[in-house]
Amino acid sequence: MTNSALWITLAGMIGLAVIAVGGRRKRAQNLSEWTVGKRNFGVVTSFFLQAGESFTTFTFLGVAGIAFTAGIGATYAIPYIPLGYVALYFIGPRIWKLSKDRGYITQADFFADRYRSPLLGRLVALCGIIFLLPYLQLQITGLGLIVRLVTGSASSGTLSMIVATVLVVGFVLWAGIHGLARTAYVKDVLILLAVVVLSIVIPLHFAGGIGDVFGQIAQTHSEMLTVNPGDYDKVWWTTSLLISAIGCGFLTTPHLWPPLLAAKNGRVIRSNNTFLPMYQVVMILPIMLGFVGILALNPNTSSNAVLLTLAGGALPNWALGLIAIAAASAAMLPAGAICIGISTLASHNLVKIESERTKLRFNHLVVIAAATTALVLGLTRPDLLANLLLLTFGGLSQLAPGLALALPEKPLLAKQSVFAGLVVGMLTVIVMTVFELNLANIDAGICGLVLNLAVIAVVEAVVRATRPRTPTSASSEDLPAATPILETT
Amino acid sequence: MQRDAILGAIEDSPQRRWLLLVPVAPVLALVTAVWLPFVNTADLWLGMPRLLVWCSAWVLLLLPALAAVEFGLVRPHEERRDDRQLEEATL
Numbered sequence: 001m002t003n004s005a006l007w008i009t010l011a012g013m014i015g016l017a018v019i020a021v022g023g024r025r026k027r028a029q030n031l032s033e034w035t036v037g038k039r040n041f042g043v044v045t046s047f048f049l050q051a052g053e054s055f056t057t058f059t060f061l062g063v064a065g066i067a068f069t070a071g072i073g074a075t076y077a078i079p080y081i082p083l084g085y086v087a088l089y090f091i092g093p094r095i096w097k098l099s100k101d102r103g104y105i106t107q108a109d110f111f112a113d114r115y116r117s118p119l120l121g122r123l124v125a126l127c128g129i130i131f132l133l134p135y136l137q138l139q140i141t142g143l144g145l146i147v148r149l150v151t152g153s154a155s156s157g158t159l160s161m162i163v164a165t166v167l168v169v170g171f172v173l174w175a176g177i178h179g180l181a182r183t184a185y186v187k188d189v190l191i192l193l194a195v196v197v198l199s200i201v202i203p204l205h206f207a208g209g210i211g212d213v214f215g216q217i218a219q220t221h222s223e224m225l226t227v228n229p230g231d232y233d234k235v236w237w238t239t240s241l242l243i244s245a246i247g248c249g250f251l252t253t254p255h256l257w258p259p260l261l262a263a264k265n266g267r268v269i270r271s272n273n274t275f276l277p278m279y280q281v282v283m284i285l286p287i288m289l290g291f292v293g294i295l296a297l298n299p300n301t302s303s304n305a306v307l308l309t310l311a312g313g314a315l316p317n318w319a320l321g322l323i324a325i326a327a328a329s330a331a332m333l334p335a336g337a338i339c340i341g342i343s344t345l346a347s348h349n350l351v352k353i354e355s356e357r358t359k360l361r362f363n364h365l366v367v368i369a370a371a372t373t374a375l376v377l378g379l380t381r382p383d384l385l386a387n388l389l390l391l392t393f394g395g396l397s398q399l400a401p402g403l404a405l406a407l408p409e410k411p412l413l414a415k416q417s418v419f420a421g422l423v424v425g426m427l428t429v430i431v432m433t434v435f436e437l438n439l440a441n442i443d444a445g446i447c448g449l450v451l452n453l454a455v456i457a458v459v460e461a462v463v464r465a466t467r468p469r470t471p472t473s474a475s476s477e478d479l480p481a482a483t484p485i486l487e488t489t
Numbered sequence: 490m491q492r493d494a495i496l497g498a499i500e501d502s503p504q505r506r507w508l509l510l511v512p513v514a515p516v517l518a519l520v521t522a523v524w525l526p527f528v529n530t531a532d533l534w535l536g537m538p539r540l541l542v543w544c545s546a547w548v549l550l551l552l553p554a555l556a557a558v559e560f561g562l563v564r565p566h567e568e569r570r571d572d573r574q575l576e577e578a579t580l
Contacts, residue, residue: 078544079519082551086512089555094493211536218531225531225538227523234523241520266494267567274559277551284545 006156008321009147013164013328016183020171020336023182030356031363034176035105035344036261045181047272049259051279052184054081054248055191056334057142057327063283064310065303067290070232071224074287076241082277083241084248089273093266094407095251105261106341107254107399108349114406115415123419124399125349127426128254129342129370131392135253136338137374140165143331144378149308150324158379164332165375172336173364177258180336187329192282194326198311199285205314206296213291221294231441239443246449247393250400255334255341335371343367391433394445398425398452414467417460425452498566508562512554518547 028034041049067074095110104110107128112121143164148157171179203210217224227237251257263269286307293306301309311323347353347363402418405411425448431437432444439447499506522543523529534542 072538072540075522075538075540075544078541079522079548082548083516083519086516086551086555089512089558090495093495097493214533214537218533222531225533225540226529227540234529237523238520270494270559270563274555275552277548277555281545281548284541287541 003151005317005321005324006147006151006153006160008318009150009160009324009328010163012322012325013160013167013332016186016325016329016332017167017171019186020179020183021174023171023178023180024175025178028176028360031344031348031359032103032105034360034363035258035340037177037181039100039262040264041181041262041268042264043268043271045184046259046263046268047276048184048188049177049181049262050272051276052180052187052333053256053259053337054276054280055188055330057139057146057331059191059195059283059286059330061142061145061304061307061327063286064290064293064307065305067287068293068297068301068306069303071221071226071291071294073227073232073237074290076237076244077287078280078283080241080244081248082280083245085273085276087245087249088251088260089270091250091404091407092260092269092273096260096263096266096269098407099261105258106344106348107251107257108345110406111399111402111418112349114411115402115413115418117415117419120415120419121349123422125254125345127396127399127422128345129350131396132254132338132342133370133374135255135392136335136342136370137378139331139335139338140371140374141378143328143335145304146308146324146327146331149305149312150320160328161375161378164328164335165371168332168335168339169368169371172339172367177262177340180259180333180340181262183329183333183336187326187333190326190329194323195282195285198307198323199288202289202310202314203292206292206310210288213288213295216295217291224291224294233441236441236443239441239446243394243397243443243445243449246400246445247397250397250403252396252399252403253341253393254345255337258337258340258344339367339371342370391429394429394433394443394448395426397445398422398429398448400449401453401456413456413460414463416463417456420459421452421456424455425449428452494563494567494570497570498563501566501569502562505562505565508558511557512551515547515550515554519544522547 063074063077066077098104098114099110102109102113104113106125108121108125111124112118140161144157144161147160148154151157171183175182199210203213207213207216214225227234247253248256251260260269263272289307289310293301293310296313297306297309308320308323308327311320315323343363343366346366347359351362353359353362399422401421402413405413405418428448428451429444432439432447437444499509522540525543528539528543530539532539
């Protein structure tokens with residue numbers, strides 16, 4: 001029986017890759033075309049592409065697991081992306097416009113050009129690559145875990161990780177952002193269907209229906225219905241919400257840039273970010289399933305296994321295979337976007353290559369290298385990157401002040417201030433995470449941001465005090481479009 | 490170089506700037522959710538945990554809040570701007 005679920009899952013994964021491969025219209029002539037297309041995606045494509053980034057393996061495995069462990073504290077996962085969309089409604093069109101006018105295709109381009117500092121661009125690119133690699137591994141190992149839980153076989157999990165990696169590399173190299181756009185439609189339909197079906201079937205099977213779940217929880221585990229003092233307290237809830245919202249709203253993870261930059265115009269971005277918050281309400285469904293787990297499962301159950309363990313008890317094997325396809329799509333699409341994010345940072349910002357053709361080839365090699373590294377480390381040394389993942393969101397959120405203050409016509413900060421704040425903020429997050437320093441349950445990323453802003457204020461004051469009094473009237477937008485660090489598109 | 494539509498709308502329609510405050514309400518309601526005693530309680534609303542209902546409701550309200558900015562402030566500005574450009578082109 002487990003074989004049937006495995007074969008259904010593998011067939012579904014191959015089907016997804018075939019759909020993605022079909023997204024290519026013609027061969028990309030340069031890196032810009034491969035990464036952001038012709039910057040002409042309309043409302044529907046951009047909507048699904050942006051939404052596709054928000055449903056990951058975390059939606060399937062993580063949210064239900066947090067509800068199982070922390071109870072109602074998991075609700076922080078409902079508003080953080082919508083709050084990010086509010087910020088993106090206001091700043092997204094500005095980022096898009098600057099990027100179109102100046103030819104940016106990566107986050108590092110933005111920093112290098114706005115602050116006139118190729119070094120800052122390289123630092124941003126390097127941080128992006130280092131912090132995104134564990135996120136790529138998370139998608140691949142998450143997919144393996146899903147298949148392992150569905151089939152009950154560790155070797156099936158390993159096989160699916162290898163197959164998924166090969167498929168992702170294949171469709172990303174072949175179709176670039178067009179492949180992601182094509183798969184995004186299918187993926188979102190699959191995930192919504194899977195989550196809705198699970199939210200009906202699992203409560204019915206284990207608790208007599210969703211209406212009874214919270215009544216039973218109120219009687220037997222009422223403490224799980226409030227955010228209480230302890231590891232998952234109000235400070236944890238608020239600061240986790242804030243740092244995650246800042247990360248989403250200020251595009252601090254580099255793989256969020258291509259879907260935004262590929263939009264046709266600012267109106268498309270505003271329209272999408274108006275409607276996208278509604279989409280995230282679906283997060284309440286995995287949270288409810290986590291509560292079913294509290295009633296139905298052994299408290300020692302691994303939090304990541306909660307949703308699929310429940311599904312295994314309520315669904316036949318073939319249906320589990322279909323659920324696994326949806327879950328696999330939640331890993332494959334973000335993995336593809338992350339591959340594009342990493343490879344463009346490496347080939348466009350870290351290494352200087354003049355020839356467009358050579359640059360595209362080098363970029364393709366980086367896609368293969370990044371995916372292979374994530375797969376091999378995921379199989380052999382899963383803890384190595386898993387530990388780094390703890391730093392990913394808090395670390396990259398340190399880019400938010402530099403980004404926000406570069407949006408006016410003339411950036412409000414000097415490059416030295418951004419550089420110093422970024423380094424101090426990231427070091428704070430690293431030290432707090434590595435040495436497990438707990439400051440009243442405040443998220444390490446927020447602590448880093450506070451120090452980051454303090455350093456920015458001090459360095460900026462020093463820079464302004466020591467700056468020669470020769471006013472420059474030209475804003476950076478008035479400068480010629482072609483600079484040594486950017487390609488013209 | 491054409492100005493950003495949101496900034497342009499703010500300068501163009503000062504009497505409608507208050508619409509920018511509309512999304513502040515759901516944002517504040519969401520960020521402060523766990524600190525509100527009547528929300529962070531074990532009692533249920535409609536058979537669901539209050540925090541779950543509160544977060545879901547305010548997330549849904551983000552749509553009309555942002556739509557108010559978009560259709561009350563930004564789109565009218567864009568339409569006026571497009572009309573002006575058309576007039577200038579025909580002159």
